[in-house]
């Protein structure tokens with residue numbers, strides 16, 4: 001069974017079609033990259049897939065359960081780190097994890113154990129008693145990731161998890177996620193950084209204009225192109241689209 005099955009997903013915002021009929025089956029146990037240019041519909045798709053935004057039409061199943069018919073069952077099985085996540089900022093990192101764990105129905109001592117381990121692995125132990133409002137961008141991503149992992153979900157959805165994260169923290173996050181997928185869990189994440197997707201993901205979906213342009217194992221999507229970046233530019237029709245002709249006034253010369 002695929003980890004995620006999406007059928008005929010559509011979303012309009014007024015005149016703007018954000019997602020224009022997506023069909024996708026994401027295999028389980030893979031590190032999956034969802035890539036696409038700005039405005040491609042990645043966040044809208046992930047929001048609908050994780051039960052945060054109701055689609056105009058279409059269906060989403062996670063582990064065989066329908067996201068919109070049975071939201072509580074699905075939400076118990078997934079972890080989500082959305083873009084611009086709002087957190088309870090007046091809690092410390094540890095308090096936030098304790099609160100999240102109890103909301104997830106975990107026993108208190110289990111929450112304590114898992115929180116201690118996650119804070120440690122994610123290099124947040126020293127900041128565990130600091131309020132989340134005082135965390136840096138990277139620290140916020142890491143505490144958000146810890147909260148999303150606490151209940152050991154089957155599928156983890158991450159919107160731009162590496163944005164604003166320094167290379168050391170990125171490596172830490174990467175190791176945690178690699179360990180998680182190695183045990184059979186699925187990670188689906190959106191990113192603009194092709195090198196990162198190429199080095200992390202075994203399966204990718206390319207989204208542009210609200211539609212899937214290509215999907216499948218990384219090597220199949222890359223095809224004969226030297227890098228995923230080249231394949232991506234070809235697929236989204238941006239190859240050769242340079243600013244040379246239009247910005248002839250920019251730079252040295254006439255002011």
Ligand SMILES: Nc1ncnc2c1ncn2[C@@H]1O[C@H](COP(=O)(O)OP(=O)(O)OP(=O)(O)O)[C@@H](O)[C@H]1O
Nearest residue numbers: 013016017018036037038039040041042043044045
């Ligand atoms: N709440 C909204 N109201 C109106 N239009 C929206 C809304 N959310 C998204 N859109 C539009 O839908 C389209 C897809 O947006 P979305 O945020 O899903 O793209 P994205 O691929 O995540 O982009 P980025 O990489 O820039 O984050 C865009 O044209 C955007 O302007």
